[in-house]
Amino acid sequence: MPDAHLRVFRGSAGEEGHFDEFDVPVEEGMVVLDALHWIQGHEAPDLAVRWNCKAAKCGSCSAEVDGRPRLTCKTRLSDYDLEEPITVEPMRAFPLIKDLVTDVSWNYEVNKTIQPFTPPADVPQQDWRWQQEDINRVQEYRKCIECFLCQDVCHVLRNHETDKPFMGPRFLVRAAGLEMHPIDQADRREYLKDSGGIGYCNITKCCTEVCPEHIKITDNAIIPLKERVADAYYDPLQWAWRRLRGGGGATGAGVELPVLQGDARPSDQTAE
């Protein structure tokens, strides 16, 4: 088999960065992450790559291969023309740490602002019953492995288009999993509208295309959430009803999300 020719981004935060080129011997079934490991083990031991499971279950090894956001552990070299170089770069939406590793801690900060699962106080757990078909949809959202490729490809986040924060597809999926849980009691609609910026999503479906878990992010998570928000805030009857009820049950409203920065690393815990 011929060698694969990889162009790999090298550089650290605040540097210009460059591409190093490597010829990697190819074995059958090899994926891009295998090639990166070969480079670490033989030519560039300090090449920064994030990975864990190597089985598309942990979502650590996200990068951009020939410009497309991918899990490098399930991107096979045989899908590429090995006569041409394969370019591997870090995710662009997030601040660079080093080489292929970016600072994704912003995502963890956003996650903290979502009201967690809130079971009913008056139904004892031994009485909880629901059918498989009632949870199939929630289980689809919960397949998310937090690779953040959807966040990376989302043009709102990638191009830093807004001054106000947008939680991004990953966390709309998480919110959908909570909102549509059979017995969750929280109401996250005001949070989604005002804090999460759900209105920024204009349904281009790029996130769905890159999802390695094949979650139908836009159709099954974001659009139903948008409908719930619209029903609550833009349907005059519901709006009036909410005013009458005093808006009780709204949770997480008024929380401020951090804005994703393109260059700086706002959350570097090691700098304090």
Add this chain to the structure above:
Amino acid sequence: MADTTRPQNRPHDVLVIGAGGAGLRAAIAARDAGADVGLVCKSLLGKAHTVMAEGGVAAAMAHVAPTDTWQTHFRDTMVGGKYLNHPRMAQLHAQEAPDRVRELEYWGAVFDRTADGRILQRPFGGHSHPRLAHVGDRTGLEMIRTLQDRAVAAGIQVYMECTITRLISGPDGVTGAFGYWRTTGRPIAFPAKAVVLATGGVGKAYEVTSNSWEYSGDGDALAYAAGAELIDMEFVQFHPTGMVWPPGVRGLLVTEAVRGEGGILKNALGERFMWKYLPEERRHEYAATDEEAARWVTALSQGKETDARRPPELSTRDNVARAIYIEVKEGRGTPHGGVYLDISYLPAEHVRRKLPSMYEQFKELADVDITAGPMEVGPTTHYVMGGVRVEPDSGATTVPGLFAAGEVAGGMHGANRLGGNSLSDLLVFGARTGTSAAALAATREGDPHLDPVQVQAAARDLAAPLEREDGEDPYAIQRDLQAMMQRLVGIFRVEDDLKEAVRELAALRRRWTKVKVTGGRAFNPGWDLAFELGNLLTVSEAITRLALQRKESRGAHSRIDYPHTDDAKWGKRNGVAAKAPDGTMKVYTTPLPKMPDELQRLLAGDH
């Protein structure tokens, strides 16, 4: 720019090292008990090994088999562990697992359901009843995400991509830990009143493994260096079914749920070979014919009860792994050196629904459609039964202030772990350990103190590989270690090989003391490996020396030169490795704790 060589200082009541299931559950319990908790993990939160667990979490909830009880779960666990388990641990585990699973549901986990709307349970190897609560074949993901969300909501301080390199001790035991941020290389010191190890396993000592880079035996080695005892390290679980082809995915886990759902193992001649390998004393628990096994699978897939007994593929992992190894060794393997595992005789839709991630994994990585044809599988290093000796009720190690839970702790699983018992183990003992660590912390007056001499020594050791003028690349040493352990300390062991391995380990350690790392401090995987290699060498030595000491075959430890189980001599002894005053490793045995009569009676008639 911060000074990346000056240590940060972050005191906590309880420091938990490792953020897989055990670490997260311990952190939550410690927080619930009122402690200020720091949680350190080498990777990003939610990426730890628990995320890869597939088949399910074992708990006798009796949703599918009404006759299941903690007593039957206890018995299965002891039988599977060849009676070498710490009986108190096996008891607590079986008794408390159902509550721990229900608690996850209360925190938002969404398990698959029975027809009457409760948590569904599936059969697994060595379990006498359908017992594993699950979410398709991604149960670990569901568990870690649920625990992660709970920990975040509880306000636990998480230190992501941070590696602990040393425990710091004082006259009263452990007082904290020292490590570094992987992102910047900056050192960080954690004074703590109690430290919980939850670092997982040791699989990276082997070439073919289902484990990630993180599994370098850090907790075992940290505890060993601090004076704790490691027990049962000779018992390394080789999971029977890893992928064997293509080479890039060799060792990747194929969940036991494939067999739990009816997967059949065949050799290249088309023989269903597991019939041959059922241990005589357990044969009565398994189907007698293909027809009976098929009836069991049909009933299972329709959610019906049956009097048919389970298929032979659901024997314990040690036994199935040995069987596959022998079939291949004797020339009845597939072209790529494995055997066939076939689930394609069931309806495609059913297979995709029950085993979605296996379907994806084979389609995407091996071009195999598991609904249309068989998989090729072979054994892969998966789990270590042994680990740091702990007190069952509290998770306390033999070193004051130091606790351990999950895979890094030894004793629970004896000589062989049943599938599904690790996820329940980490919940049960994670919770217990976190609670008792917080309780100890509450009794310790004043601020924890880190001996500056030890901290400085740790900082020097950490920096040394970066500062050496010349020396060997860590990757080369790791490759040689993995190949050696695979060759000499694998599924079948023999005295000469083990002695050779001890010599080789000494040579590898000499090479490691001169390891040199190129590049800087920031996110440098070579530097990470330089440190982890030292831990891998320690655990490899413990595995090898204890394998040499145990002159019998039991569970996952198979000696060619001692093929029989020797209950009289070895049935009630744990192998122990500990650090001698001169720094060398000493090995010895200690008697297994006596089993109370009421537990004895549960096993009566079964031995």
